[in-house]
Amino acid sequence: MTRVVACALALLLAAEPAAAGPLSELIFAPGAEAGAVPELSYAHERRMPEGLPEDAALPKPVSDEVLTLARTGGEAPRRALMRQGPGEAAPAPVSEFPLSGPDPVLLFFLESTARNMAALTGGSPFYIRNRIREALGQADLGTEVMAGDRPARQVVLHPFAADPHRASMGAFGELALVLVLEAGAEPPRFLSLSADTAVAEGGYHESLTLMAEDG
Template sequence: MRLFVLLLVMLGSAATASAAGTYDLLFHKGGLSGLHVPAPASAGKEPPDALLYDRVLLSGKKGEAPDNDNIGLQLSADDNVALILRQGPRMRSLGNFPASVGNPLIMYFLESTLSDVAAQSGGSPYYIRNRIKEALMKDAEIVPVSVHLGDRDIAAQKVTLRPLEKDKARSKMGRFAELALSVTVSEQVPGWLYSLEANVPEGQGPEDAGYRNAITLTDKGEAKP
């Protein structure tokens, strides 16, 4: 939870920069507007998800299958948001947040990605965090895309950051210098965030596995008006 708080403070300061457009797209404060709190669960049962996301995580050795799990976003009547990670029968809270900050999934995505990349590369998480902060304060690559949700095709924008692309220490990061963070957003998508994906290409060595952290909204937990 401490890392979430650090990231929120860090990114809050980035929003005051002149090139805040990238930050505003990813940390859209109205991202949860229009969602309705589902009816309370029966006593002893887990609260229902307002939104449900599938996650695919590849961070092991070459040839290993990726992990597949789900992240549920739950709303409460007191305007709090909870993120729940489900890995088979296991469940783990990823934190509770005020709804006013928008969809907190973006915070989890960035924080988990930098922690994974730091562990896999042997680099400093503080160094990677600072590069992400700088990327959020600059213009990003933004392209129009169409996404499919339920029975609809939705106009969206794909925002891509490459936080180490022009870094002075790029040569020391090896293939991790190619880290790309892509987030697809739309006003028509419940919760604003349709997909979030981090990618690093695999290297030449037998242990140089690629990295992928992909989170995508499903229509299974979509809150209806």
């Protein structure tokens, strides 16, 4: 990941939601990740809207990529986020984060969503980040669901449903963010995160899905 994106992730890490609701208190609580940090891998997928022009500045589709979160060694351990695409011999570093703070996988997902939406709509990534943070701050803990054989909680957010600039956002005005957390896990563990525009063939989709753990 470029230094620019890593810096944006750091801004998300430092920023607090505009309001502190039940969800934000859980996932942004200082020290929430300070305990044991298992190595977790997520399958990363991104599908782009159809009919986009050839433009190197636009985000690209992603398939069969794995995002891995692991604890580093040494006297001052941190959490390292790495990505590995198909055919790549070794994972490439994304960024490192302190043990205390929000889940880096969540931060990666939120920043990717904000940057990609900005690139596709011409909107401000700062404005988009702020609206997403506000939606997180106002959210409750969602509904109880089963994610495979695991009890979980599913939170569905529509950050731009009442936005005064929604008309200029195209399909992203109906963006839905779906966060699925393992019920009762300490620290909070995301089973999946997804971002989708209005349900229609050829829309934007990005997801991170927890892969089966060895053993």
